[in-house]
Amino acid sequence: MQAPPRIQAALLSLLLFGVLLGIWQLATRPVADTAARPLSAAEAEYAELMGQTAATGEAEKSNGFPTPWQFAATVAGQLADPFYDRGPNDKGIGIQLAHSLGRVAVGYLLALAVAVPLGFVVGMSPLLQRALDPFIQVLKPISPLAWMPIALYTIRDSTISGVFVIFICSAWPMLLNTAFGVATVRREWLNVARTLELGRLRTAFTVILPAAAPTILTGMRISMGIAWLVIVAAEMLVGGTGIGYFVWNEWNNLKLSNVLFAVLLIGLVGMALDLLLAGLQRRVSYGD
Amino acid sequence: MATETCVDAHFVKIEGLGKRYRADQPPVFEGVSFSIARGEFVCIIGHSGCGKTTILNVLAGLEAPGEGYVFMANRQLTGPGLDRGVVFQGHALLPWLSVEDNIAFAVRARHADWSRRQVREHGARFIEMVGLAHAARRKPAELSGGMKQRVGIARAFAVEPRMLLLDEPFGALDALTRGTIQDELLRICAATRQTVFMITHDVDEAILLADKILLMSDGPRARIAEIVVNPLPRTRQRETLHHDPLFYGLRNHLVDFLVHRAAGAEARSATLPRLVQFAGEGTGDASAEPGPVRMPVPARRMVSAAGRVHS
Ligand SMILES: Nc1ncnc2c1ncn2[C@@H]1O[C@H](COP(=O)(O)OP(=O)(O)OP(=O)(O)O)[C@@H](O)[C@H]1O
Ligand SMILES: [Mg+2]
Numbered sequence: 138m139q140a141p142p143r144i145q146a147a148l149l150s151l152l153l154f155g156v157l158l159g160i161w162q163l164a165t166r167p168v169a170d171t172a173a174r175p176l177s178a179a180e181a182e183y184a185e186l187m188g189q190t191a192a193t194g195e196a197e198k199s200n201g202f203p204t205p206w207q208f209a210a211t212v213a214g215q216l217a218d219p220f221y222d223r224g225p226n227d228k229g230i231g232i233q234l235a236h237s238l239g240r241v242a243v244g245y246l247l248a249l250a251v252a253v254p255l256g257f258v259v260g261m262s263p264l265l266q267r268a269l270d271p272f273i274q275v276l277k278p279i280s281p282l283a284w285m286p287i288a289l290y291t292i293r294d295s296t297i298s299g300v301f302v303i304f305i306c307s308a309w310p311m312l313l314n315t316a317f318g319v320a321t322v323r324r325e326w327l328n329v330a331r332t333l334e335l336g337r338l339r340t341a342f343t344v345i346l347p348a349a350a351p352t353i354l355t356g357m358r359i360s361m362g363i364a365w366l367v368i369v370a371a372e373m374l375v376g377g378t379g380i381g382y383f384v385w386n387e388w389n390n391l392k393l394s395n396v397l398f399a400v401l402l403i404g405l406v407g408m409a410l411d412l413l414l415a416g417l418q419r420r421v422s423y424g425d
Numbered sequence: 426m427a428t429e430t431c432v433d434a435h436f437v438k439i440e441g442l443g444k445r446y447r448a449d450q451p452p453v454f455e456g457v458s459f460s461i462a463r464g465e466f467v468c469i470i471g472h473s474g475c476g477k478t479t480i481l482n483v484l485a486g487l488e489a490p491g492e493g494y495v496f497m498a499n500r501q502l503t504g505p506g507l508d509r510g511v512v513f514q515g516h517a518l519l520p521w522l523s524v525e526d527n528i529a530f531a532v533r534a535r536h537a538d539w540s541r542r543q544v545r546e547h548g549a550r551f552i553e554m555v556g557l558a559h560a561a562r563r564k565p566a567e568l569s570g571g572m573k574q575r576v577g578i579a580r581a582f583a584v585e586p587r588m589l590l591l592d593e594p595f596g597a598l599d600a601l602t603r604g605t606i607q608d609e610l611l612r613i614c615a616a617t618r619q620t621v622f623m624i625t626h627d628v629d630e631a632i633l634l635a636d637k638i639l640l641m642s643d644g645p646r647a648r649i650a651e652i653v654v655n656p657l658p659r660t661r662q663r664e665t666l667h668h669d670p671l672f673y674g675l676r677n678h679l680v681d682f683l684v685h686r687a688a689g690a691e692a693r694s695a696t697l698p699r700l701v702q703f704a705g706e707g708t709g710d711a712s713a714e715p716g717p718v719r720m721p722v723p724a725r726r727m728v729s730a731a732g733r734v735h736s
Binding site: 332424425 | 485520521
């Protein structure tokens, strides 16, 4: 008997994970012959200039790419106390993550509050659709980070600028998808509403909204993905707090272990956010 | 009293209906006039594209006619309304609602002041009527085509409209399912004395269901060429229908129209529809071929029948 496909897939995933770990381990293993070879005069001088003696080769190694074991130790250390706060440049990963998530949440919810109602109106009115189209076509392809200087200049606050950038980048997919979903609601369903003499508002909420909900949720999901991509970049740019700043800061400290940990965390949080919206999408989708 | 019967005989009155989608092209149909009596079942047959759906949509108020008027109970109709229930060609159920919620959606629109329980109980009666009580909680995607169509019929009946409009309701169904639902519809209409206007492509279906069959000529400039009164008794049944001596005469007449005469100059140039009535059972020689008989002209615009039955 063959195992069911799900278990097969899980086993294969585990295997791949093991292989990756193995490659990682091999690639970062301490190179024996370098340590055994006596340092040349130039190398010793260089090491001295860098404030190290040839004897501290061990410390040098910990600043290189971490081995899986070193990484595991970092993860354990970070997870043991994720919320410590020792001044502006040294905060726990939990606090940094909370800052990023907070910015994304505010910017994203603001975008939701503006883009979905606006998309609804645009979708219902072919006139508005055509009138707004040139603006949308021009504004949409602008990288959200390109807004950063303008935002920083006008808003003069890095946190609010971050929120603004999230707002701008997540608004477009929601706006466009909502407008598309509303504009393409099946005529038949609208005709049902008309023969039942439903008012405009009632039709909007009981027919158009549920009919367009899966499309709107798709837009929300795309927006969330973009927002999470953009917040990391934005925080690298403006600094201060957040997971993006953490990555940049640890890179400057040459603590690659921490960088790696943060990168992994960004991936995991992004996945969690997507799963959340996917669950929501499943709840409003309908078969036909 | 006199006006009462007048309203009953011309419960729905369509006068000089015409529709043109594009100014640079001839109208799809024009000069369409007929009336539907209260409790009458009227079927319309015609080739694809002659404008049947458009006529039904005008009756439903979903589309504005280019010219002409529609009256119901002496009131001109200008928009859609709860007094007309529509069963759409593609059933048009709201797929995110269960069967009972689809019905409740319509009932609530009709009776805004009803309590949740009243709405549910009223809806349940109509779900029961189409035999879907066991599937009331299912979503449309979990139903077969025939079941969906039955929900569509239940929804239209549940608002208790004064006229029911059906656009090829059984077109997508297999013959067996179609027969079952036809029987159901026949039974429900007989029980409720419902006024019905229905589009069909199926001659046998029209004979089974209709009291009066409108035959449309081909478009553009399509018209109602003939109005055929169904001579079979109102207690028609699918199993025994073809035993009736009048059945084949009627059937041949309809098929012949569709095959030979719909595109013909005579049908297309007729300014007024011919009223065709077949001899009843008591009339004439039983062995004689039943055929259309001349009718006294009942109204200004009716022209007597002179067609022959090809057999
Ligand atoms: N919105 C529209 N714009 C332009 N032409 C239209 C439109 N709707 C229908 N027509 C034309 O009007 C004619 C009648 O259409 P209609 O749908 O009423 O036909 P029908 O008799 O119901 O056909 P079928 O039996 O195939 O359903 C067709 O020739 C069609 O091309
Ligand atoms: Mg049609």
